[in-house]
Amino acid sequence: MAKSLLSIRDVTKNFAEVEALQKISLEIYSGEIVGLVGSNGAGKTTLLRLMAGVYKPSSGTVVLSNGEPVMNMRHELGVVPESTGLYSRLTAWENIRYHSRMHGVKDSIAWARTEKFAQHLDMKDSLGRHTKGFSRGMKQKTALLRALAHGPNILLLDEPTAGLDITSARTVRALVRQLRDEGGTVIYSTHQLAEAQQVCDRIVIIHNGEIRADGSPQQLLQDTETDSLEEAYVSLTLDQARTRKEDNTKESAFTGWWRRLFTPKTPSTTQEVMESE
Amino acid sequence: MSEGSFRRVRSIAKKEVVEFTRDWRTIIAIIVIPLLMFPLLFILFPVLLESEAAELDALELSIIIQTDGLPENLAENISLSGMNYSIEELPETSSLAVPGQDLDRVRNSSTDAVLRFESNEDIWNYAILHLSTSERSNEARYRILNVLSDWENSEIRERIDQGGLDVNETLDPLRWDGEISAGDVATSGEQSGMILSLFIPLVLAIWTYSSAIQPSIDMTAGERERGTLEALLCLPCSRMELLFGKWLAVATITGVGVLLQIFGLLFAIGYLATSSFIGVPQLSIVSILLIVLSIMLFAIMVVAFELALAMRSHSVKEAGSILAPALMLILFPALFTQVINLDGIEGFWFAIPVVNILLALRELLMNRVITEHVIIWAVSSVIYASLAAYYASKQFSREDIVTSLS
Incomplete structure (x- = not known):
């Protein structure tokens, strides 16, 4: 049996009154690609941020195989957030080097790793260019190279193919599979079932902050007695998705009053619309 | 601070300065404008006035x-x-x-x-x-x-x-005997210090605050808005290292701007005035060291305060609308300090935030080292700087800094 690398035990995460994740437990094993699948606002990004040590759990623990909280072991992780997070006035290599230096990795080692993966992603000639003019696909690939440069044990990818053209998306998926084949572990968040089926060895379906299913694509079909993953997903998430909260910060009484003061009342009848004109 | 921690802080500060200075607008804002503002104002403006006056004369x-x-x-x-x-x-x-x-x-x-x-x-x-x-x-x-x-x-x-x-006796019965300047027992160095003390603290306070606004916003709310902060928070560095690295970068940028502006100001005055009007102030080593200490404490407080306010904001726009009017918190005490009489001044003035450092600078530029005052402004400034740094660390520790309005 593969070795457990990351354990999420009874994790709950609250933002003010919103319970983003409810008592989640999950084991991530070495050498697998785990797909986190769910609709917008399901809790995928929150779970990913907990795994990356950006958020602290409200209760429960997120620990690595050595029992250390993930927050203290971030050098074990490589993270590609949804926004990619590249500095536009730095070159692709400078972006990568900055992160690898923060991980305490020598420039020569980071360069050797970057060069190897850049070849796969057809990015080698672009490493010296400022990322300002990069397409979405090039930014995504640079962020991926940046996450790999320090040689992480676990790679966390948040919607890595969102907004990419078909060719770029294929290249990214191929690299992810190659990393798995070389013994790497990848956690892959997506809301596209077809993509998850293509790439992932194991799919975790998250809905309204809960894990609804966890297993291989075949196992999910068997458990739900359906013919396709789409049907399986629908049968597992029949309850209505909760409304996504725009901002998880608390609004003060004064700020709320001030905002409402300058927000016109939304008309509810044709008569009110005509009166407001 | 461990070696690893020091290395990370240095990496953050270096990257911030490099990225910030790659924007040509920044170079204009932190180098060209501070360097040329006073020379343009003091040299070109009188030239313009002269030519206008000559036109009127004709x-x-x-x-x-x-x-x-x-x-x-x-x-x-x-x-x-x-x-x-x-x-x-x-x-x-x-x-x-x-x-x-x-x-x-x-x-x-x-x-x-x-x-x-x-x-x-x-x-x-x-x-x-x-x-x-x-x-x-x-x-x-x-x-x-x-x-x-x-x-x-x-x-x-x-x-x-x-x-x-007799016309002269009737119109001019009281006359000064000798050179008027010979009656002043202050040395030229002391006189220069007195003149410099009237504007250096003011320029220093206002420019320190205003030149730190742009980098503070860019490195906090700007990062938050552009989505680069999340990737940074995933790195193995503590929030305090992040704060310290960014503080170091903003302080460096601000320090360069303030130094250039003071250099420009002194150049303009030196160009305009005769050498007897302004020269090198006569300062003891203790005064110079205390001036450096006071500026450092002021910079720690101001930059930490601005970083905290900017980090609290969800967007660049929000940060700008908070930091720009907050300049009044510096401007009013700075103007007020210029009119306070330093002779026989009570000690409590040296405990008031902002006012304390500006008064200290005025005293020190006149080479007056009064132990009681030094103790009060140094202790109170350390407290204020610590409070500002603590407030900034609280803001950097917030979980919601990873989210933005964009």
Whole structure:
């Protein structure tokens, strides 16, 4: 049996009154690609941020195989957030080097790793260019190279193919599979079932902050007695998705009053619309 | 601080400075503007004023003199002052200053000014009608007043002489004996320190705050808005290292801006003034060290405070709308400090935030090291700087800094 690398035990995460994740437990094993699948606002990004040590759990623990909280072991992780997070006035290599230096990795080692993966992603000639003019696909690939440069044990990818053209998306998926084949572990968040089926060895379906299913694509079909993953997903998430909260910060009484003061009342009848004109 | 921690802080600060200075607008904001602002203001502005004044001097003006008899030498002087005049009868008005029927002539610029001049036995009455919103009319009034003043002086001297008195003894009975500057026992170095103490603290306070606004916002709310902060928070560095690295970068950028501005200011003053007006202030080693300490404490407090406020904000726009008006918190105490009399000043002034450092700088630039004051401003500044740093660390520790409005 593969070795457990990351354990999420009874994790709950609250933002003010919103319970983003409810008592989640999950084991991530070495050498697998785990797909986190769910609709917008399901809790995928929150779970990913907990795994990356950006958020602290409200209760429960997120620990690595050595029992250390993930927050203290971030050098074990490589993270590609949804926004990619590249500095536009730095070159692709400078972006990568900055992160690898923060991980305490020598420039020569980071360069050797970057060069190897850049070849796969057809990015080698672009490493010296400022990322300002990069397409979405090039930014995504640079962020991926940046996450790999320090040689992480676990790679966390948040919607890595969102907004990419078909060719770029294929290249990214191929690299992810190659990393798995070389013994790497990848956690892959997506809301596209077809993509998850293509790439992932194991799919975790998250809905309204809960894990609804966890297993291989075949196992999910068997458990739900359906013919396709789409049907399986629908049968597992029949309850209505909760409304996504725009901002998880608390609004003060004064700020709320001030905002409402300058927000016109939304008309509810044709008569009110005509009166407001 | 461990070696790894120091390396990460240095990496953050270095990257922030490199990224910030790659924008040409930043170079203009932190190097070109501070360096050129005062030289442009102090050197080019007087040149512009001089050329405008020369243009006014060259103007041929036309005025009307309403009089019942103009002394001959006065008429001659008016002609010599570049004014053409025509003589009219004095109008019937309750006083000479009432424009009456001449109001429209002056307002519609058909004449530049009207001089009314009336003899009343040994006394002369006069009034000048002019339009204060017209440069020509103002110039005409100015020239007429000069001519009248000269004429009045010669009239006074003539009358004293006719009365059998000595003109010089009568008009100048009290006289300074010797060089006026010789009576000042302050050294030129002390005088220079006094002059510098009037504006260096003010410039330092305002420029430190204002030049830190842009980098503070860019490195916090800007990162948050652009989505680069999340990737940064995934790295194995603590939030305190992040804060310290960013503080170091903002402080460096601000420090360069302030130094360049002071350099520009001193250059402008040195260019304009004679060497006796301003020179090198006479400062002891202790004063210099205390000046450096006070500036450092002030910078720690201001930059930490700005970083905290910017980090609290969800967007660049929000951060700007908070930090720009907060300049008043520096501006008012800075202006207020300029008018406080330092002789016999009470100790509590040196405990008031912002005011304490500015007063300390004023004292130290005059080479006054008063132990009681030094203890009060140093301790209170350390407390304020610590509070600002603590507040900033609280803001950097917030979980919601990873989210933005965009």
